[in-house]
Amino acid sequence: MCSDPVTLATCCAGYSAVGTIFMLWVSVMVSRQPFYIAGIGNEEEEVIRQSRASAVGAMGTFFISFAISMAYLAYNKHIFEKADSIVEERMELLPSGMTEYNVDDAFVTRSHHSEDFSEDSDDDSDGPPPLPEIS
Numbered sequence: 001m002c003s004d005p006v007t008l009a010t011c012c013a014g015y016s017a018v019g020t021i022f023m024l025w026v027s028v029m030v031s032r033q034p035f036y037i038a039g040i041g042n043e044e045e046e047v048i049r050q051s052r053a054s055a056v057g058a059m060g061t062f063f064i065s066f067a068i069s070m071a072y073l074a075y076n077k078h079i080f081e082k083a084d085s086i087v088e089e090r091m092e093l094l095p096s097g098m099t100e101y102n103v104d105d106a107f108v109t110r111s112h113h114s115e116d117f118s119e120d121s122d123d124d125s126d127g128p129p130p131l132p133e134i135s
Contacts, residue, residue, distance in 0.1 A: 006076055009069045016066035023059035027052050 030052045034040045040051055 006073065009072045009076075013066055013069035013073065016062045016069060019062035020059055020066060023055050023062060027055035027059060030055055 029037060030040065030048060034048050034051070037051075040047060
C-alpha cells in the first residue's frame with residue numbers, strides 16, 4: 001500500500017489528522033460528560049483528570065506525527081520543484097527544435113587521441129560521425 005516515502009507520509013498525515021480530531025473529542029467527552037464513557041462513569045475526580053490527560057497526550061502524539069508528515073511532504077515538494085526548475089533552465093539552453101540531447105554512448109567512451117581516429121588506421125573508420133547542422 002505505502003510503497004514509497006511520499007505515499008507513506010500522505011497516509012500517515014491523514015491517519016494522524018483523524019486521530020488528533022478523535023482524541024480531541026474524547027478529551028472533551030471525558031471532561032464535560034464522563035458519565036457517557038464506560039469505565040469512568042461517575043468516578044472520582046482523579047480518574048477523570050488522569051483519563052483526560054491520557055487523551056490529551058495521545059492527541060499530542062497524533063499531532064506531532066501529523067506535523068512531521070506534513071513537513072516531509074513540504075520538503076519533498078520543494079526538492080522536486082527545485083529539480084524541475086533546474087531541468088527547465090537546462091532545456092532553455094538547447095537549440096530551437098531540439099528537445100533533448102541524444103548522445104552516442106560508443107562515441108563518448110572512445111578517446112579522440114586513440115589509434116581508432118588516426119589517419120594511418122587500416123580499418124574503414126573515418127572517425128566520429130559528423131554532427132548534424134543546426135539551423
